[in-house]
Amino acid sequence: MQYKSTRGKANNYTFEQAVLAGLSPDGGLFIPQSIPQAPADFLTKWASLSFQELALEVLSLYIDQTEIPRQDLKELVDRSYSTFRHKDITPLHHVKDGLYILELFHGPTFAFKDVALQFVGNLFEYFLKRKNAGIENKADRHKITVVGATSGDTGSAAIYGLRNKQDLDVFILFPTGRVSPIQEAQMTTVLDANVHNVSVKGTFDDCQDIVKGLFANKDFMAKYNLGAVNSINWARILAQTVYYFHSYFSLLRSLNITPGSEKKIHITYSVPTGNFGDILAGYYAHQMGLPTDKLLVATNANDILYRFFCSGVCEKSVGEDGGVHETLSPAMDIVVSSNFERLLFYLARDAAVDAQVPEAEKDVKAGEIVNNWMVDLKQKGRFDTGAQVLAEAKKIFDAGHVSDQETCDTIRSYSHPRNPSQAPYVMDPHTAVGVKAAETVIPKIDSQNIVISLSTAHPAKFSDAVEKALKDQEGVVFEEFFKTVLPKEFDGLMTAERRVTLIPRADEALVIEVIDKELSK
Template structure:
């Protein structure tokens, strides 16, 4: 299995190279050269597997066995997976909870930081460590060890999950950029109270899109990237998507078991997955599961008021603002293009109760776009079609940066609507949904009220709206992305009418979070320069990384390089 860039080019990388590199030099995202298909008897043979066993079967189809091909031998892969999920509080890892006859919730927040991103980032952290150790073990005694500088942007949950996966790992520094004042107090505390010397939190004067664009600019700066060996933990890294495919299969088997259905049946249950969506990585994992051969009727994209994705499924146009596109610019540098993108979208990101979805441009959507182009182009060889798809994606991304929009063809839009639907949910609807499920359980199957975070509530509201257009036999599985304790302000404000019946600290806050807000913190502010603008944020971020990693490298060399036992 090789990996190619969504923006074309002859480069074909091994899995190891794709994970370590994260983002392609041309700005594209890595995707597998082909989507592997499930074996004939998967539905029966895998039905009793644990989550780690399912994970091994899925990952094995994307990762070669041979180390010489950038793969991972069976024993090592199984060990990595077992270690990654040993930290989860539920033996199912992602348990499926029934809410009503045809309504289910897939709880993805039983990991160390109480968010769905733990499922992927516990594994990604171990993959980084594994590949680094293997590379350094092959070096001669006395050689300088390879290091990785992980740089990521977060709207809240990615940061804490990435830090939990990478803290204290040898030869790795991790820098997490978050928009100052735009993450929940619990999310900020989960990141900034981790005092391990290799963990660095940067609070950026700007939005999540600013943080994400800074990361993309750093990765596109070849000299900077080469010097500091940047690695990605955002969902631009395909390993993140790969790990998330697994819980779709887990949900499928849990549903069959709870319904008492035979896995050998020729008529599997009809399933619609409803996914709270920001950067598009979570729902994209479901798309890969479907393309591999898992029966999925529909993937529903649930957005908040930052609704670029919902507007795309309605119109076929992908545009930052619903207003008319702005005049184009030519001969712009990467930094200037990013600055133009931010300027054209001034005020475009609306702060909502579901901040992890407050995103103007969904990075992972580029991967789906590539498949829409590739699948609707039926002439020539696969290599020729892949080349044309990469060229088209490159043109669209250029249009998005310079003009603020692009549009797909009618055929491509029709293909997108075949597999997906999309709904937009307002803040007022989010609050009403939180209260509804807390105070009025949908059925007697759930004996006590069910409390959810605002992102999950967005998914629930969208699911309720979609019921009327579904077939009566359809089971809706809503992905629950975070524990409600991570968004205390939104939850408490939604439940004000519940009065004395609700006590947040007593009823919601997990023991692991008690006293978290009072702990010592370490964070570096990245401020706008005197001239302001996006470029000053980039330069100030670079300065922090250069100073910090330079000190780490000096310490590493002082401690002595690779020893014979390493």
């Protein structure tokens, strides 16, 4: 398996090269040369596998044994998920008839990013150890400087995955005051010497633009050998495909359905969506053969993706901070979703490239189309893909958007259900967006039309929003939240020692100064 760029000008990269580079030299994102199909008998062959065993099978389709021997890959997988608190890693929770919550928050930082970044951290370490085998002189050793932007969860998950790794430094940029207090504390209280937090006065999109600028700066990238942990890194998308397969088999077991039997159910995955990486993993799983009816893009007030799937036009909204609205679900407060480019490549190739173009030239032509769309979005604030591309997208995708008020109402209704037969379930605001979008968009949710809504974070990570939702008319907070939901790992976190560098404005040059200063030590 080799990798290519969404811009059509870079090809024949190995998995290791794609992972370590993060961003393609032509400015695009790495994708597999072709999407592999799951084995013809995977519905029966994989049905009873554990998460770790399933991960080994899925990852092996994308990683040649010549690059990572199967036994080495197994050890990487086992080590990555040994840090999770639940034996099923990503358990499926039945909430009510037809609605299931896929809990992705049982890793070290209580967020779905752990599923990918525990694996990515071990991958970086594996590649570095292999490159540096037998090299004792510190000056001669191969080193990586990881730079990432976060709207909250990526930062802490990356830090916990990379802390104290030899020959590796990690710099995480986050928007000042725009991540939850718990998220900021999780990042800035990690005092390992190789961890550097940078608080930038601006938005997540500003931080993301700075990171992209650093990767486009060839001299700077070469000087520090930059590596990426944002979801532009292909390994993150790949790791996340596993829990779609795992949840499917978990669902069949809970319903006593024999995999591969003629008993049919319709499954929609509802995914709270910011940078488009989580739902893109679902798209790859679907393309590999996972029986999925729809992938529902659930957005908050930052609804550029919702508007695209309604019209085929990708257009930034006009307003303060470049159109970014501050909401109760801050990890989704994003305008330009980096991973959306990966989907656009496939849509362009299937629906925008002229059918008369020879097969060998379609990738290049699709890359040119995607590049033009990206240039238009940056320069004009919009691009229009046309009716054919929209029709192709809607074959698998649907979309919905949810207000802050609806988010609060959803948290409250599930934590204190009116139906006495339904057990209370406290969800974080992002999970609530996914659940409410499903309730709004999907005509019927029952035992035959099932929704699996992805829960991307533990509710305690967004306790202010949950507390707001759980207040009754007298302003009293439900005590059950504090008794049953807050993890013991958060005790003392808010008062622990912190280390962070403040940047007064979104300026790439200022970030370069910080990196130069820290690495010169």
